[in-house]
Amino acid sequence: MIKKSKKYTLKKIAEKLNISVTTVSFVLNGQAKEKKISDEMIAKVLAYVKEIDYQPNQLAKSLRTGKSKIIVFMVEDISNQFFASIARIIEDLAYKKGYKVIFCSNENNDEKARDLINIFKHRQIDGYIIIPSPGIENDIRSLIEEGIPVVLFDRYFPSLDTNYVVIDNEHASYQGTKHLIENGYKKIGFITIDTQQNQMVNRMRGYQIAVEEKDLNSNILRIAFHENGQDQKKLKIKKFLEANDLDAILFSTNYLTQSGLEVLHESFPELLGKLGILTFDDHEFFKIHTPSISAISQPKKEIAVNLMNVMLQLLKKPAKDSEPKNITLNTEFIPRVSSQHR
């Protein structure tokens, strides 16, 4: 059971032991040896501290040191399975190193992202792991200029030299499209989010290159991230399917796949048996869907580990010391039934 920590403070401990707060502070912060504090003094302090289960007030510590031991993890939407999974891993890694994580969702919206950063700036957040919304390059830049550790992921700003962890979007998309073509599909559609953000631009480029290589037509549906509600999204997909006589579709992200599958189930069940389907981002349910859905799977664990590695390194050394780390990870192609010509 948690001790009812009766608001112990350094001062009280010092009084109790008849020594100064400095001594206690030094001992507690592992500077005892360095400051040549006697072994018996050290032992005495440690024993008492343990006895009362003393926990220093982190706020005071933060106010004094300017460090909060808190990392912000900002994604588009924390309820998205993909982000939530990464968040979970980040959380574990961070806790092991004594950091707490504040999660937040920016809805891919600049204003929301800016608000959030602004709020956090005045809480001495130690570091930021961010999926940037399209227009906050300058805000990110100013964070970096202030020497605050920032690591982007999922996407980055080509014109901003900073740390990031991403995947080989173009290549993954190219390979995926090629896989569809090799499986005999000829009229391959691409359903994506209407944005200039590079992860999506690259996924589209990979698709286009693969399609053009084989002199096939490209059929692209762009849906606004903030399309009015789920139903509007689905309606667009439905119309797209009706208007184009496609034999396969590549979805650029998991939530579009989900909408797409819903549309297929609701309006074109007969297509489920033959339409080629390939999706970015794997999901546990894709393997038990009928047909099972082939996926371009992002290495969540690896992404999280890399993000934290970079972050922890930045946390140690002032950001400007070293070259920004640009990490590009490989995706894994998971062929299932939905991409086999049936």
Add this chain to the structure above:
Amino acid sequence: MIKKSKKYTLKKIAEKLNISVTTVSFVLNGQAKEKKISDEMIAKVLAYVKEIDYQPNQLAKSLRTGKSKIIVFMVEDISNQFFASIARIIEDLAYKKGYKVIFCSNENNDEKARDLINIFKHRQIDGYIIIPSPGIENDIRSLIEEGIPVVLFDRYFPSLDTNYVVIDNEHASYQGTKHLIENGYKKIGFITIDTQQNQMVNRMRGYQIAVEEKDLNSNILRIAFHENGQDQKKLKIKKFLEANDLDAILFSTNYLTQSGLEVLHESFPELLGKLGILTFDDHEFFKIHTPSISAISQPKKEIAVNLMNVMLQLLKKPAKDSEPKNITLNTEFIPRVSSQHR
């Protein structure tokens, strides 16, 4: 773009305007009128503060006031869709009221939960929304005794009089089982987590009552929450299915359903077409699964809204003032194909 807030402080503002920090503080905290500060003074301060986009240091404020404007949201596993969705809603509601949310996963493990609470206790966390692990009743109690706002959800401790928001587990489970029976199923299995926590106990009781009412046998599989890995879980389910000639299954929680469906797809695909399947917790993918999976759906939005309402109320008034709020919400039964006798 975010202003490069050059570390403005109350003191600097006061110096700049040739007034005292007190005055600035009063104006900024809306106590100007009350303290009878002249309108022109107020205007002057507000104008300057706006000009420099001053943001008070929250840490200092917290240290002084003992309030952090941070709420902790602790669940079993934040990567679980169900919890992540609720987290997302909580996040939004909290931000609107000026609160930040720290999410964390306790893995239904007392030690982890205790560690987390301990860490947070010394950060002046304003309130806790918690899914309690089985053995932390006393820790929760001591939090409450210290007057810290706590709201439990998903489950609670019958012997601890505190705020909670839960659903009518027994009734939902009873109704669900009855639905299966009415649809002609007779050998209904129940797959659940091996725990004494009341949400699960109640779900089991609902099942048992419904089954006994009709003189049917009960077949229960209990799986440890921390069963060694996903594969062990699946193996147990597989053996359970092999050992019992069931015609329907009620899963007590979404991740068991997921494992169960995987087992069915991998080992008993022929059962998918006829086995009655009903699950606690709806998931977007259940409606596009083949067959679509009937679900006992928890009202996520309502849960989140109620949690925040109670929390905000506690945040306003000292916890001990009012009677603990015990809120029980209704679930929604969503009949789909999997529970119809086919």
Add this chain to the structure above:
DNA sequence: GTGAAAGCGCTAACAA
């Protein structure tokens, strides 16, 4: 109406 100053709990430079 406004200001001075104590103090929240901690760190660390400086003194002894």
Add this chain to the structure above:
DNA sequence: TTGTTAGCGCTTTCAC
């Protein structure tokens, strides 16, 4: 080797 003390930025009592 240990202690004294200033100060992080803010709120708030009390004095003027």
